[in-house]
Amino acid sequence: MTAGMASKARLFAMAMVAGLLTGCAASPSFLQAAGPVAAEQRHLFWLVIAALMVVVLPVFIGLPLVLWRYRRGNDKARYDPKWDWNPRLEFVIWGVPVLIVVLLGIQLWHSTQTLDPYKRLDGNGTITVQAVGLDWKWLFIYPDQHIATVNRLVIPAGRPVHIDLTSDTVMQSLFIPRLGGQIYAMAGMRTQLNLKADRPGSYFGENTQYNGEGFHKQNFRTLAVTDAAFDGWVKRVKASGSPLNEARYRTLAKKSVPDAPMEFSAVPEGLFARIIAKYMQPERRGKEGGQ
Amino acid sequence: MTVQSAWFWAIGRIDLHSFAFVRAWEDPSLDKMIAAGAASLVVLGAIAVFAIITKLRKWRYLWQDWFTSVDHKKIGIMYVILSGIMLTRAVIEAVLMRMQQAVAVNQPGIVAPEHFGELFSTHGSIMIFFMAMPFLTGIINYVMPLQIVARDVAFPTLNSISLGLTVSGAVLLMISLVVGKFSTGGWSGYPPYTEMAFNSGVGPDYWIWAVTLSSIGSTMTGLNFAVTIYKSRAPGMHLFRMPLFCWTALCTSILMIFAMPPLTVATLMLALDRYLDFHLFTTDLGGNMMNYANLFWLFGHPEVYILILPAFGVYSEVISTFSAKRLYAYRTLVYATMVIAVLSFTVWLHHFFTMGQNANINGFFGIATMCVGIPTGVKVYDWILTMYRGRVRFTVPMLYAIAFLVTFVIGGMTGIILATPPLDYVVHNTLFLVAHFHNMLIPGLLYGMLAGYQFWFPKAFGFRLDETWGRISFACWVVGFYLAFMPLYVLGAMGMPRRMAGVFQGEYLPWLIIACIGAFILLAALGALFVQLVISIRRREKTRVPAGDPWDGRSLEWAISSPPPEYNFAVIPCVEDRDPFALRKEQGRAYQPPHAYEDIEMPKNSVLGPVLCIVGAAAGFALVWHIWWLAILSFLGILAAVIVSSFSRDTHRVIPASEVARTHEHWLRTVAEARAIPRELETRSANEGLAESAV
Amino acid sequence: MSADELKHAGLNLQEADPLTHEKAGEAIFGFWVFLMSDAVVFALLFATYGVMLRGTAGGPVPHEVYEIKSAFIETLILLSSSFTFGLASLAMKYEHKRHQLELWLGVTLLLGFAFIGWEIHDFVSMAAKGEVPSRSGYLSGFYALVPMHMLHVTIGCVWGMVMLVQIRKFGLDPMVKINVMRLSLFWHFLDIIWIGIFSVVYLQGLA
Structure with a gap:
């Protein structure tokens, strides 16, 4: 027995x-x-x-x-x-x-x-991405390329990727299992994650921190491509003529699950910093508070 | 005053759409019908219970003999009953969730995402606060005072109040099925998701007040048990002569005293945010959600040991008894228990390694977490060494202990994986984590409490539980567990997050189906447990153990009749050994009549417990629905009840020595007439609760 | 066990009333355990206050909010009330004269009410300046901690009034004595918490 x-x-x-x-x-x-x-x-x-x-x-x-x-x-x-x-x-x-x-x-x-996620990875040509957790999608801003995507992360294979994270809603957690660990994204704060793809491929990414009805649909593809393909992609996005302005961002930030990935040819300067700063400033209430 | 504001004044936020039935009437989808079905189960169940009690004219009996009773044994039994009811609901919810994930691969499934959120939130909250806590509190309540030879706990009325508050929390959870919706924020209720800005409905409020009520109840329980153990032991019962179960009860109580307040603070501060527009955990205006995570897990991690330690105690008793041998390395087990209790306060941060703190902090908490593995591992070996050179009998409680040892070790291994921060980054928030904590809590709590239930049932009710159905139920709990949770490890390692209302990865499907089958087997295990209870009650005449010692027990709870008299021991004995009853049986002086009897003073019944239960539930309901008049009235009611009862001076009654003598001598005659049986017959009807001496 | 033995921490009745002394051991120990648990609550509220201190969100900062005079007077009131409660306890233990106990307990309660009144006055004037919990995380931390202490003092005052009535009704029976001893522990405990609030919240805020 x-x-x-x-x-x-x-x-x-x-x-x-x-x-x-x-x-x-x-x-x-x-x-x-x-x-x-x-x-x-x-x-x-x-x-x-x-x-x-x-x-x-x-x-x-x-x-x-x-x-x-x-x-x-x-x-x-x-x-x-x-x-x-x-x-x-x-x-x-x-x-x-x-x-x-x-x-x-x-x-x-x-x-x-x-394996500290904050530690920069070895290698040349680090690419920086700013990830913003929204309900129920991820916005990826490429500050150096001045473009942005939603629910699609395109990175050059073999080059270190540095991701700055924040959230414009509740707490979320960015996780690309085949590339490495996850880190929370929290409103008003900046967290970091450093990853690298060895070879070109398509890797699944997701949010693992429950954030409501659309949670299970909040996933994206990470496309690791060659350097040349990456540059080509950036050029193509820039030419596509659909910029992300503040009004567009406000619509985007509303609760929704996008049908397909989106690409934006331009991003307002300092959008990421403004999303963080928004939660630090007393603009919503209490105007009488003295300095 | 407009009609609308008058209406709001009277019934707060309640409207027609608050009722699950109305929602199902308007939108008869499968999801809404399931919700309405659950609501009708609650309503019909409540009506049926009321009708049956009324028909049998048992209200007075229940009120006098149970609800207002301050007897630790009755309170213990009521805790276990509550736990059984809540376990049933939470297991059904688990089955629904496993079904949803198994059928919702690229499809909508059977419940809507929001409903799914309610399911995992209630499942977790119930299992922790209204299944596990009442179960262990009930068993400690029943057994611990008997083992240390006390007449009752230190503060009997407080004990009844603790039960009342726990029940009122459970009542709120049940009401949430009928009126309104429960939180979708999980059992940990993390803000900012549960803040007003993101969830303005009643769900998080239901969670806050249900949990707060139970948390306050548990704090008082911990206080009560700790004082009882420190102050009410029999002469000669040194701390290091206490049965190990009492040690684990003591450590659990100390943890409750220190770890429940952080929960109360966290939930009440969340309530301040939601009700009074504070900014403690909000995203804006300087709120800090990370503080909540710290506060919650400052409770949450010790809570894990609050849950597991009593089970360790049960296993120690069970393994020693059914190996017919002294517990191996008693002192080591005691120290290991205390070490675990202390370390439990140093590891909370491992619940959020991924929050972005620096590597040194993560490293420290990772190593601290691993250290908990040392005393736990030692315990496992000590239990195996207790069986070594013993005579092991494979009764149902022993089977649970064995299943625990094997299963728990697997859970410990995955625990070390999760304690390693770089590995936590890839399995955190996935089903791997879900598999891990079920892997700890099912063997480390549920099996333990079920073992205790099977072990001490004959003591509490005077007859044994059916052995065959016990084994069937056991087999289902074990097989069901492995089928339901081993696939979740795989799925977690495959990157599947927890709390998914739908799945879009086809390769997850086979594992989800296996897990779903496992969930059904677990449901069958619960069913078998109830069948066992019903059959055992029917056949009770054949399984009576009036002499009180069906398992050849070693500690003093077995030295009295089954069920024990209200005052437990006719005469308080002097304790001279760690296994006092075993020693006495060996020396042939287990059933000696005492020299003299004395009057016994026992606490009288108190209405305070049930009154605070009702008023507490009313206060919670009023706060959830913003019915301010009722909330104010309830708080005044609580104040008034406490003050009025403090004026009562007629709190004790005396049981005369002659009555004690009559009862005790009657029992001694029963013992004298009973046939002592060898262990081979302990599961047969020949077992009248008298053990054959020596082997 | 003899009556001269200490049964619990704090003031013991000992041979002044051996019967109650015998019973007090468990009752008072239990209350110490409760205070320990309550101390955890306050510890966490202090910690939360510390965490929230930086979350002023552009609103008022501590040294603009606090008034040292007010806080100092509150401190004096509360410390004196602890002293008068000490006199009440001693009256209960040695004198067995009811009116002395009643007098000192009464004075203690009056000081308690004065403290509460003064604090409410503080909160009202803060609110008038817009310093309310909804303004910022820092103010939320403040309003979670300090009014929690005030709530405790209020409960202590209600409890004290109930005790005065019970002393009238039952005289100094064991239950009354034990409850006065518990209340005195509670009262001194709140004093210690206040010293923490005075130094951590007010002095540090104004430094």
Whole structure:
């Protein structure tokens, strides 16, 4: 009965690992890393699991053995109802987890520093994108190219991407699993995320922080393209003749799920900073407050 | 005064569209019909209960023997009943959500997105505040005073008030199904999403007041338990002779005392924002939503250990009893419990590694979180070593303990993954996280409480639960859990966020279907649990254990009759060992008549608990709907009730020694006539609650 | 256990009334635990105030809002009330003369009401200048903390009035004595909180 159960648990664990290996092939998983950040995260993931096996496996193996050997009815096994302490054993069962946690802790400290989402990535020609979380879409502003997109992030493959984030509504979280981790976007604040795509491709991106009815539809494609294609795309967008002005932005900021990605040929200077500053200024109420 | 303003004065924001039935009448879509169906279940259920009680003429009995009772045992049972009702609702909601995700792949599915938001918010809020908390509070209430040989908790009336406040919160949640809508902001209610600017409806208000009522109740419960354990132990019951369950109850209580106030502060400040136009967590005018996240998780993380520690206590008792052996490394387990309790206050930030703080802060909290794994891992080994050189019996509570050990270890492993900030960045807010915390709380809370329920049921009611249905239910809980949640790990690693009302990735579908099947098996597990209860009640004559010790127990709650008398122990014994009852049985002096009996003073019933329950629910409802006259009236009512009751001096009654002697000697005769049975027969009708001495 | 033993922190009745002393252990310990929990509430409100301090949103800043004179007088009133409550407690423990206890408790309550009145006056004049919680996060933090303390003092005053009535009705029975002891702990606790408010909110704001 119990041995069966333990083996069932193992079966599920194996199924889970198998699922991770196969099922993710076509999915937006960090295990299908397409950039250096996600690749390191994937490496770390398996490393942590492997280290933990030292603690976990003794339980999976030892528990069924103990249960079987010391089941009631097996009179061959030693019965010692008063046995309740063994200092050496106690040293081991404290010592091993402590050791594992010390090692993992060192690893954790190190990896938290190296994989800090705020840390700029190595490489030339960093491209800056300003992402604004709206209900229920992402606006991407390219401050250097003076263009903007909605629900489509086009980046040059092989070049570091620096993303500044904010929100013009409730809290959101920008996540492109195959490129790396997520960071919250919050109104009145600027957060940062640094990613890079190794090779051209189309990568799924999304918001993971619930923000209402349209939440599940708030996703976008990240298109990593060659440098040449990127420049060509910028030129094409600029020529498309549909600028993002303040009025257009106000419409855009209203609750909606766009049918298709949008592209804007021009962006007002400092829009991103104004979206942040809007929440810092007392324009809405309380005019009598003195300085 | 216009008609409209008079109307508003009388019933606040309520209008016809507040009612789920009206909404379904106007728009008979599947989504609205499901909502109306749930509402009618609440209404019909309430009517049926009222009708049955009235028909059986049980109102007086219920009022006198239950609602106004301050007996910790009855209060404990009422907590568990509340928890069972709320568990049923929340499991059904879970099934609906899993169905929605399984069918809503590139399709609308069965419920609208907003309804889906309500489902995950109520599911979470109920499971934490109105299933888990009442369940563990109920079991601690019942068992802890018996184990430390107290006559009742330190403040019996306060205990009844805590129950009343918890019930009033649950009532608000039930009413929200019929009138209005619940919050869609999740169980954590993060602003600014729950602020007036983004959610001006009644949903967040329902959440605020339901949670606040339960939070205040839990604070008082923690206070009550801690004082009881510190002050009401029997002579000789040193702290280090307490059963481990009492230790975990103590640590949980201390956590409640310190960790519930942050929740109360967070919800009340959110209420200030919503009701009085404060700017504490708003996006504009200097509000700071990050402060809410800190306050909430300053409660939220210790809360996890509030939930898990009592289960650790149950497992310690169960494993030791059904291995017929002393608990291995008792002191280590005690220290590990305390270490966990202390560390629980140092890790809250791991709930928002992705908020953009610097790497050193994330690193510190990540390592602190990993450290919690040490004492927890040690405990797992100590439990296995308790079975080592024992004689293990695979009864239902023991099966839960074994399933816990295996499952919890998997959850611990994924916990370490989440504690590593760079890994958290890729699995945070995904179904991986959802799988992880269910992986901790289902074995670490639900299995534990169910084990405790199966273990102590015969003590509370004098007859055993049906073993076969117990095993069926157990099997379903375990199989259902693995099917429902292992796929969520995969989906999370595949990048699927939590709280999705619809899915647009075809490759998620197989996993979602498996998870949905798992959810149905969990529903079947709950069904089997109720079948077990009904069958057990029907067959109770064959499973009575009047002698009181059906499992060859080791601690003192087994040394008295089942069910115990109101005053628990006829004479307070002196405790001389950690397993006092086992020692006495060994020495053949378990059932000695005492030298003399004394009068026993017991607290009288109090109406304060049920009154505050009703007034508390009224206050909450009035605040939700802006019915100001009722809110003011309710607050005055609370004040008046407390003041009036403070004038009562007739609070105790004395049970004469002769009555105590009569009851106790009657029980001793029952014991003398009972047949002592070997452990092989403990699940048969031969088990009258008297254990054969020695093995 | 003997009557001369300390049963709990704070003023013990001891041999002055061994019977009540015996009962007080659990009751007073329980109240200490409650105060601990309440202290957490205030700690978080202080922390929140600290966090919100920068969120003035272009509105008034602390040194424009606070008046040191007012805060200082409030401090004096509240500190004196703690002293008079101390006298009330001692009267209860040693004198067994009811009117002395009633007198000092009455004086304490009067000081309590004076404190509340003064504070309300402060809030009203702040509101008249537009310094209301809806103006900014900083003012919200202020109004979450300081009126919360005032609410506690108000509850203390109502409780004190109830105790005065109960002293009349029941005399100094064990329940009354225990509740006076609890109220005194509550009162001194609020004094300590106020010292925190005075230094963290007012002095720091005006520095």
